[in-house]
Amino acid sequence: RLNLTNVSSLKGNKNATSKESSPFINSSTSDVEKSQQYDGKNMALFEEEMDTSPMVSSMLSSLANYSNLTQGSKEHEEAENNEEARKKTVQAPRMGTIMGVYLPCLQNILGVILFLRMTWLVGAGGVLGTFTIVFMCCSTVSLKHTYTTGAGGSYYMISRSLGPEFGGAVGICFYLGTTFAGAMYILGCIEILLIYIVPAAAIFKMEGLEGAEAEAALLNNMRVYGTIVLSFMALVVFVGVKYVNKLALVFLACVILSILAVYAGVIKTSFDPPDFPVCVLGNRTLVSKGFDICAKTIERGNATVTTKLWRAFCDSEFLNATCDEYFTNNNISQIQGIPGITSGILAAVLDPEAPETNTNRYVLADITSFFTLLVGIYFPSVTGIMAGSNRSGDLQDAQKSIPIGTIMAIITTSIIYMSSVILFGACVDGVVLRDKFGEGVNGNLVIGTLAWPSPWVIVFGSFFSTCGAGLQSLTGAPRLLQAIARDGIIPFLRVFGHGKANGEPTWALLLTACICEIGILIASLDAVAPILSMFFLMCYMFVNLACALQTLLRTPNWRPRFKFYHWALSLLGMSLCLTLMFLCSWYYAIVAMVIASCIYKYIEFCGAEKEWGDGIRGISLSAARYALMRLEEGPPHTKNWRPQILVLMSLDAEQNVEQPRLLSLTSQLKAGKGLTIVGACVEGTYLNNQPQAQKGDQSLRKLMEVEKVKGFSQVVISSNLRDATSHLIQAGGLGGLHHNTVLVSFPRNWKQAEEHHRCRNFIEVVRETTAAHLALLVPKNISAYPSNGERFTEGHIDVWWIVHDGGMLMLLPFLLRHHKVWRKCKMRIFTVAQMDDNSIQMKKDLMTFLYHLRFDAEVEVVEMHESDISAYTYEKTLVMEQRSQILKEMHLTKNEREREIQSITDVSRGSIRRKNPSNLHPQRSIAEESVGGSGEEKSEEEVAAVSHFVLCAIIHQVCDFSYKETITLTKKSLQCGVSYRNHSNVRRMHHAQKLNEVIVKKSQEAKLVLLNMPGPPKNRTGEENYMEFLEVLTEGLNRVLLVRGGGREVITIYS
Secondary structure (H helix, E strand, O other), X not given: OXXXXXXXXXXXXXXXXXXXXXXXXXXXXXXXXXXXXXXXXXXXXXXXXXXXXXXXXXXXXXHHOOOOOOOOHHHXXXXXXXXXXXXXXXXXXXXXXXXXXXXXXXXXXXXXXHHHOHHHHHHHHHHHHHHHHHHHHHXXXXXXXXXXXXXXXXXXXXXXXXXXXXXXXXXXXXXXXXXXXXXXXXXXXXXXXXXXXXXXXXXXXXXXXXXXXXXXXXXXXHHHHHXXXXXXXXXXXXXXXXXXXXXXXXXXXXXXXXXXXXXXXXXXXXHOOOOOEEEEEOOEEXXXXXXXXXXXXXXXXXXXXXXXXXXXXXXXXXXXXXXXXXXXXXXXXXXXXXXXXXOOHHHHHOOOOOOOOOOOOEOOOOOOOOHHHHHHHHHHHHHHXXXXXXXXXXXXXXXXXXXXXXXXXXXXXXXXHHHHHHHHHHHOOHHHHOOOOOHHHOOOOHHHHHOOOOHHHHHHHHHHHHHHHHHHHHHHHHHHHHHHHHHOXXXXXXXXXXXXXXXXXXXXXXXXXXHHHHHHHXXXXXXXXXXXXXXXHHHHHHHHHHHHHHHHOOOOOOOOOXXXXXXXXXXXXXXXXXXXXXXXXXXXXXXXXXXXXXXXXXXXXXXXXXXXXXXXXXXXXXXXXXXXXXXXXXXXXXXXXXXXXXXXXXXXXXOOEEOOHHHHHHHHHHHHOOOEEEEEEEEOOHXXXXXXXXXXXXXXXXHHHHHOOOOEEEEEEEOOHXXXXXXHHHHOOEOOEOOOEEEEOOOOOOOOHHHHHHHHXXXXXXXXXXXXXXXXXXXXOHHHOOOOOOOOOOOEEEEEEOOOOOOHHXXXXXXXXXXXXXXXXXXXXXXEEOOOOOHHHHHHHXXXXXXXXXXXXXXXXXXXXXXXXXXXXXXXXXXXXXXXXXXXXXXXXXXXXXXXXXXXXXXXXXXXXXXXXXXXXXXXXXXXXXXXXXXXXXXXXXXXXXXXXXXXXXXXXXXXOOHHHHHHHHHHHXXXXXXXXXXXXXXXXXXXXXXXXXHHHHHOOOOEEEEEOOOOOOOOOOXXXXXXXXXXXXXXXXXXXXXEXXXXXOOOOOO
């Protein structure tokens, strides 16, 4: 009971760590309860972990019933826990390999192209050409499907392998291909109905029309009837999908019966060829309805009488009439259209012979045929191979059934198609094969003339086959669109994820019917076929790419069950798909790629974020690893050098970012691209302060996103901030991709005691970057720097080039001026000449150097004449040195010493101002006011007298010593100070003061001043002196960027 009370109190405590957020096992349950709970289960060693790691025995049933759904594992678990999902009972899939994969593939492959276009393909392309087309297309889909593992269809495989962008783009293309396939099947159905079954049903009569007029009438009829049939099929799918599935076997039986009738007819021709005469003028087939007798003239009694055929080619019925030249020069003959398999005509149709295209009584070619066109027309016949993988959710064992059933279907259909090419060429004359619509064989279906026992078997079989395939397409396409919409990767398609109460995709069916109507309006089966070929080929190509990618990246979860799979097969299949796309129609291929690219970019910018563990991420990791290994080969050339910046940020107590303008400056510097690491430090231990580090990392990422800084964030936890900063500088980056520049802000209020740790940390950063040969950028007064939203319409960026730093001072303004904030600022370069330097020659040399660097900048050489060291310099240096000595003598603590620095300096400066008020610098603030060169120099004795007075007052006031103690300590300090004063410090202070005066005079109005940063002291003593030098050097300037080079050249005149 006591333990439960403690648990309740913990739940009410705000600082208590919840089970979800804590990285450790929640120990709220008492040991007694746990021992009772797991008693007798031989799990005592693991009972502490049972809350997060349940026993395998309790998980096996869930693992065995695992199903690969389209959502992620987390979404899958939420769906299982949903109360509504629990109420629904899902019937277990019952279909096996034959019923679920093999037969549906046969039904979709052996369809409209086989019955309506196969004979024409053989006649137009020749046996060899058509056999090549069939072999190439069958090989393409064979290579694709040898490795399909049945994890939810092609869309599922592509989206989970190549990511939502590729998955969505290819999924939409696959959907469009399936939809246009429905249009193609419906057009085939209407063609069979109007040409071979009931030609009289045509609304636009074709009787008496020739050429283009007859073709236009046929297309208009197909548009009208196609729209009617599409509406009827959509209505059937809407109200009764289960009837479509039940009729599938009936339609498949019609297909198989039709194929058997063809083979039976071929066998029959070997011993009993049918009597099937075809009238030929020269080598041109004549339209059978244009004549009654296949002759020019006939003998009737003792007279020669012209026939109906004569009157079709001549201007009168008399023998002396003027006739067509080809009709006059060639004889009429009657040949057997189906001479039989033993006739030996196969050799005659090995090569194609194009039919006439510009006369009015011959069997015309409605389109100009060529090899690539024939590929585009034939390929849709093999797209039905997807039927098995699309039904993976209805199979008992998809991983086993899909490869076996698909390969069986591929082998069966390949044998049928290849044998059909050879048998059609061996049994049917070439002039009949090239008769696409049976105009020369009394309007019969050409393949039907070969069938036994009756041509009507083929006619009705092909009619029902196309009807069934159309219904299957209108059933499958909306479900595919619904799956894409429910994945949520394309926002504007989400409405199509909804449907009826039973899950039927109502809205998706409506959109599918509208898109299918576009294909119906095209009306030409030969024009629609290449369109869907493009979309399917693109789908197949990316499936091949996905499989090859998973294999080459050695993804642990990629384990194809097919034993003979190799990644080379996938690459070969992908190459064949790409080749076929441009062989079929290069302009359709480009249009399909543009559509896919637009969808890809739309999903990339506007789509929902999905983490599916895609292979593109694997490519990125592999490419990154390869690039990092290459970078290890050696340092980059000067031409390739760019600032790889490590930004050292500071966080407040709430883990919010201090000085966000530092990231604004980083963004403005990144015109050179490169690496950006934004680092911060948290003081403490990793186990106790991990939540603070995560919160700080989120703050950094959020600010990086706001400032549009592309890079990485890293928060380091250490026992003290100094070590954490050192860890960032040492371990930032990875391999050859590490930072070469450190950006850190100048410490604010460094003289105050509470900021002393930041001052020491800053100096150590300067030391470490120098030792590591890293460039260092130190912006002072960072809060005054512009944000990314500001614009400078004019102004200058001034570079004070005092010492050579490898070109950093030249490169940084160039990078800044690429950003819109600094774009209109002009660049000025100042350099300092000594007394013995030729300033005129220096300016010429500098201008030449800038010309070679292709920098547009003004150049000015500033001469600094030697001058005597002013009294103020002596005074400032003396007080700077003496304050440390005095505080040591007083044995004050470190914090107490730092507290007195500012007051000592202020009092000493005040005394000098009272003694010499005319030497005050007009540009400096009261707190930082200093004395310039005076017209009357004071002696060291005067300086010592002033110092004696100042120090006596300070020691008496601050330390509360007696008068006698004060005088004694002051004398002792001054005696020590006179001997302790370092002449080097005096010279440094003098140089900083004089250089500052020149910079303020020339660049006070500049938008930014870039200046060489002096090096830190080598020893630990005098760190406050170093900070004082920097303060004097930069006082009076609004924005200063102190720069230290990394010890190497970073800019070159070569491109």
